Amino acid sequence: KNQVEQSPQSLIILEGKNCTLQCNYTVSPFSNLRWYKQDTGRGPVSLTIMTFSENTKSNGRYTATLDADTKQSSLHITASQLSDSASYICVVNGQAGTALIFGKGTTLSVSS
């Protein structure tokens, strides 16, 4: 069964610190992997999209990595800010089609 699993479920860090969120997936065949940020009560916002041939992708302080062999991805956030507090969702597009498979997300809380 196509699944996307994320860890940790939640995370609390101090402002200015770095953190890394993990994603494992069993989706096959695989087209691309995306990371989204979802603020409470808002729709998800795209951070990065990677195909199987890409190992790393950056968007400002966000850096995503992908190992298509082990079916693992990570999202690294550098120098966290209070506004980074949100749910970070790993999403896999399993085929050339349109349906995206979402993980449950990691809830990040950045405190001052």
Place this chain on the structure above:
Amino acid sequence: EPEVTQTPSHQVTQMGQEVILRCVPISNHLYFYWYRQILGQKVEFLVSFYNNEISEKSEIFDDQFSVERPDGSNFTLKIRSTKLEDSAMYFCASSFGTGKQSPLHFGNGTRLTVT
């Protein structure tokens, strides 16, 4: 920056009633989607729509659901006879294409509460 807009932001309805959720996708986008998120759970795919027809749908999207693009700008989701378990946040999304270069742009959702 262009946005996907959804109305209403919150809809309360009684079980068995019909509801229509409305969305205005980004104007030059060609693919349109509905997703839902039950409180505390992950986002789930419902349906995708392209060239005035459904291109893909999930098991959730049964005969009680329908989608329509009645004019050049609106994209609607209709639930014919709502059930308690339909209570969720419904997100509309749009994209220019389906590949890597075409991220989905989501609206801020309609919270549907069925009583």
